[in-house]
Amino acid sequence: xxxxxxxxxxxxxxxxxxxxxxxxxxxxxxxxxxxxxxxxxxxxxxxxxxxxxxxxxxxxxxxxxxxxxxxxxxxxxxxxxxxxxxxxxxxxxxxxxxxxxxxxxxxxxxxxxxxxxxxxxxxxxxxxxxxxxxxxxxxxxxxxxxxxxxxxxxxxxxxxxxxxxxxxxxxxxxxxxxxxxxxxxxxxxxxxxxxxxxxxxxxxxxxxxxxxxxxxxxxxxxxxxxxxxxxxxxxxxxxxxxxxxxxxxxxxxxxxxxxxxxxxxxxxxxxxxxxxxxxxxxxxxxxxxxxxxxxxxxxxxxxxxxxxxxxxxxxxxxxxxxxxxxxxxxxxxxxxxxxxxxxxxx
Amino acid sequence: xxxxxxxxxxxxxxxxxxxxxxxxxxxxxxxxxxxxxxxxxxxxxxxxxxxxxxxxxxxxxxxxxxxxxxxxxxxxxxxxxxxxxxxxxxxxxxxxxxxxxxxxxxxxxxxxxxxxxxxxxxxxxxxxxxxxxxxxxxxxxxxxxxxxxxxxxxxxxxxxxxxxxxxxxxxxxxxxxxxxxxxxxxxxxxxxxxxxxxxxxxxxxxxxxxxxxxxxxxxxxxxxxxxxxxxxxxxxxxxxxxxxxxxx
Numbered sequence: 001x002x003x004x005x006x007x008x009x010x011x012x013x014x015x016x017x018x019x020x021x022x023x024x025x026x027x028x029x030x031x032x033x034x035x036x037x038x039x040x041x042x043x044x045x046x047x048x049x050x051x052x053x054x055x056x057x058x059x060x061x062x063x064x065x066x067x068x069x070x071x072x073x074x075x076x077x078x079x080x081x082x083x084x085x086x087x088x089x090x091x092x093x094x095x096x097x098x099x100x101x102x103x104x105x106x107x108x109x110x111x112x113x114x115x116x117x118x119x120x121x122x123x124x125x126x127x128x129x130x131x132x133x134x135x136x137x138x139x140x141x142x143x144x145x146x147x148x149x150x151x152x153x154x155x156x157x158x159x160x161x162x163x164x165x166x167x168x169x170x171x172x173x174x175x176x177x178x179x180x181x182x183x184x185x186x187x188x189x190x191x192x193x194x195x196x197x198x199x200x201x202x203x204x205x206x207x208x209x210x211x212x213x214x215x216x217x218x219x220x221x222x223x224x225x226x227x228x229x230x231x232x233x234x235x236x237x238x239x240x241x242x243x244x245x246x247x248x249x250x251x252x253x254x255x256x257x258x259x260x261x262x263x264x265x266x267x268x269x270x271x272x273x274x275x276x277x278x279x280x281x282x283x284x285x286x287x288x289x290x291x292x293x294x295x296x297x298x299x300x301x302x303x304x305x306x307x308x309x310x311x312x313x314x315x316x317x318x319x320x321x322x323x324x325x326x327x328x329x330x331x332x333x334x335x336x337x338x339x340x341x342x343x344x345x346x
Numbered sequence: 347x348x349x350x351x352x353x354x355x356x357x358x359x360x361x362x363x364x365x366x367x368x369x370x371x372x373x374x375x376x377x378x379x380x381x382x383x384x385x386x387x388x389x390x391x392x393x394x395x396x397x398x399x400x401x402x403x404x405x406x407x408x409x410x411x412x413x414x415x416x417x418x419x420x421x422x423x424x425x426x427x428x429x430x431x432x433x434x435x436x437x438x439x440x441x442x443x444x445x446x447x448x449x450x451x452x453x454x455x456x457x458x459x460x461x462x463x464x465x466x467x468x469x470x471x472x473x474x475x476x477x478x479x480x481x482x483x484x485x486x487x488x489x490x491x492x493x494x495x496x497x498x499x500x501x502x503x504x505x506x507x508x509x510x511x512x513x514x515x516x517x518x519x520x521x522x523x524x525x526x527x528x529x530x531x532x533x534x535x536x537x538x539x540x541x542x543x544x545x546x547x548x549x550x551x552x553x554x555x556x557x558x559x560x561x562x563x564x565x566x567x568x569x570x571x572x573x574x575x576x577x578x579x580x581x582x583x584x585x586x587x588x589x590x591x592x593x594x
Contacts, residue, residue: 031381042391076365082353106520109436121519189514192387
C-alpha cells in the first residue's frame with residue numbers, strides 16, 4: 001500500500017504469479033517458433049519472431065481485459081487481478097519487441113526516417129481495405145507504454161486516482177487499435193479461416209464478459225429503495241447483511257456499501273480510492289473494511305485509512321428501524337466520523 | 347461465508363488456490379493450443395532465400411538499362427547467360443554502384459538472393475573490379491506482344507528472398523520503401539504462360555517506370571496492360587501509369 005517509488009514487495013503469491021506469466025509466455029513463444037520452423041522451413045527467423053511476439057502480446061492483452069469482468073462475476077478469480085499490472089507490463093514488453101523488429105525490418109535502411117516511413121510508406125488512409133495498419137499498432141504500443149510507465153502506485157498518487165484511472169481506461173482504445181491492426185494487416189494476407197475464427201472468438205469472449213459484468217452491475221443500480229421517509233430511505237433488512245460483510249445498494253447513481261460488524265452498522269462509499277475497487281465486496285479484517293482488489297483498508301466508522309495511510313472515502317448516516325437499515329443518501333465529506341448504528345437498540 | 351483473498355498475504359485460501367491452479371492449467375493449454383493453431387494456420391512460405399552472411403564472388407558482363415544486372419556465363423562456351431539483377435545493401439538500387447560500366451566485364455562480391463522466379467545479388471559496394479570491355483554483344487529484345495496481366499507489384503529484392511513473405515499487405519510498407527529507394531519494380535503474374543513470372547516494369551520508352559506510377563500500388567492486386575518483351579532471360583512489361591489499374 002506504499003505510495004513511495006519503491007520496488008515490488010515480493011511475496012510467495014506474487015512470485016508464483018510472475019513465474020506462471022513468464023512460463024506461459026516462454027511456452028507460447030517456444031511452441032510457436034518451434035512448430036513454425038518445423039512446418040515452414042522457408043520462413044525467415046525475423047518474420048517468425050515478429051509474429052510470435054506480436055500474437056503473444058495480443059493474446060495476453062485479451063487475458064488482461066478478461067480479468068476485470070471475470071472478477072466482477074466470480075470473486076474466486078481475484079488473485080489474477082491483484083497483480084494484473086504485471087501482465088500489462090509484460091504485454092507492453094512483448095509488443096515492444098514486435099514493434100521494434102517490425103520497424104527495423106520494414107522501415108530502416110531506406111531513403112526515409114523509419115518513424116516518418118511508418119506513417120507515410122502506405123498513404124491509402126482514405127481506403128478501409130488498403131488502410132495502413134502499422135500506425136495503428138504504433139499508437140496502441142504508445143498507449144501500452146504510457147500505462148506501463150505509470151503502473152506504479154507512485155503515479156497513481158501523483159496523477160490523482162481520477163486521472164490515473166482515465167489514462168488506464170485507454171487500454172480499451174489500445175485494444176480497439178490492435179484489433180484493427182491485426183484485421184487490416186495479418187488477416188488480410190493470411191487465408192486460413194482458423195485465424196479469423198480465433199480473432200472472432202477472442203473478441204467475443206472479451207465483449208461477452210464485459211456485457212455480463214455490466215448486466216450484473218446494472219441489476220444493482222436498477223434496484224429501488226423499499227421506502228422513503230424525510231432524509232432516509234429504507235434499503236434492506238439487517239439480516240440480509242452477512243457478518244463482517246456488506247450489502248451493496250445504489251442510490252441516486254451512487255453505490256453505498258453497508259457493513260455489519262460486531263453488532264454495528266456503518267455505511268461508506270463503495271469506491272476504493274486506490275483503483276476504484278468495490279469496497280462492498282470486501283470484508284472487515286482487523287476492524288477495517290478491506291478492498292477485495294488490492295487490500296486497501298478503511299475504518300468503517302470514518303471511511304479513513306488507518307495511519308500512516310491517508311486515503312479517505314465518503315461515509316453515510318444510517319439508522320435502524322424494526323430490524324431494517326435506513327440510509328441518508330447524501331454522502332458526507334470523505335473521512336467524516338459517523339457513530340455506527342447499533343443492532344438491537346432500534 | 348466464502349473465502350476472502352488478500353494479495354499481500356503470503357498465501358491464498360485453499361478454495362481460491364484450487365480455482366486459480368485450475369485456471370492456470372487451462373491457460374497453459376490455451377497458450378500451447380493458441381501457438382500451435384497460429385503456427386499451423388500460416389500461409390505457405392515461398393521457397394525464397396537470402397544467403398545472408400555467405401557472400402560469394404560473381405563474374406560477368408554488366409547491363410545497366412533499364413535495371414542493373416550481371417550476365418553470368420557459368421557453362422560451356424556459347425551456352426546462355428544467367429541474369430542476376432543487382433541491388434545495393436539496404437533498400438536501395440544498384441544504379442549508383444555500377445554507373446558508367448555498361449557492357450563492362452566485372453568481378454564483384456555480393457550476397458545471393460534467389461527464388462524460382464529469378465536471381466539477384468546484393469553487391470558489396472567496394473568489391474567491383476573492372477575486367478575490361480565485354481566481347482558479348484547484347485541481343486535484340488524478343489517482342490512477346492501486347493497483353494493485360496493481373497498480379498501484384500513487388501519490390502524484387504524482398505520478393506526474391508530478403509523478406510518472406512515479400513509480398514501482400516503485411517509487406518506493403520517495406521515494398522514502398524524499397525521501390526522508393528530504387529529497387530527494380532516488377533509485376534508478379536502467372537497470366538502470361540501459366541508460370542508465375544516476374545515482369546520488370548518499364549516505361550513505354552523502355553526506361554525505368556516513374557515511381558509515382560506504382561509506389562502506392564505495390565502489395566495489392568492490379569491489372570497492367572502493356573507490351574511484353576524478353577531480354578537476356580529477363581521479362582519486361584512496358585507500360586505507363588494510366589495502364590495500371592487497381593483490382594478489388
